[in-house]
Amino acid sequence: QPPTTPRPLHAHRINDPLRLRPAHPNPRLHADLPVAGRKRRRLCCRKHKSIPARAFALVHWHLYTQRMALSKLHRIIDPEVSEGSKMPGVGSKVKLLTWERLMGDRDVVHRWQEALALMASPSNIPPSLRELSALSDEIWYLAGDTSVDSSWYTKRASLSSIYAASELFMTTDKSEGYEETRAFMERRFGDVQAVGGAVGSFGQWVGFNARAGLNVLRSKGVRI
Secondary structure (H helix, E strand, O other): OOOOOOOOHHHHOOOOHHHHOOOOOOHHHHHHHHHHHHHHHHHHHHHHHHHHHHHHHHHHHHHHHHHHHHHHOHHHHOOOOOOOOOOOOHHHHHHHHHHHHHHOOHHHHHHHHHHHHHHOOOOOHHHHHHHHHHHHHHHHHHHOOOOOOOHHHHHHHHHHHHHHHHHHHHOOOOOHHHHHHHHHHHHHHHHOOOHHHHHHHHHHHHHHHHHHHHHHHHHOOOOO
């Protein structure tokens, strides 16, 4: 029996390659390709735009939970006073509650500049300001403020200014226990005496945060 010789390469080829082609091409398949591409692009754009929204939702949740946690600080709100001691006044409680709220950012302060940038984004400024206003109102309420005159607005505007400035200062504070931030906060409480000064400082905070925040967001690749 003669030895088997290897078959040439072309012998393994399909005799009729056209038989693998569909008998009737589907023109709709080709027509749908551009549509599918556009849909994918829209989904990518929506996903890209939703990233800052999700990040701000986390920031807003942190602000809300930290504000609500203040009501559990009974040692400040309703402290036990020994006989002969004086009950802390409303002003002292406001300072202590403000400081405790700042300390609520200790675990995230290394990322808080990014959070401030998100809050300064044009679409996020209104809810951020509402949350800051709610924080100021909560602190005064927990401290026992019962004023019903025009000072009600003055006090809350002033505290908003103090907290916002102290929060910004804290993001760059490297001192142990944030001692420099506390000293800065104490100075702000001493400086802010009138609503005019408070509103001026608050406006500066909004302007600075808006400019700095947009720059940070752009550096992160967000199209704004």
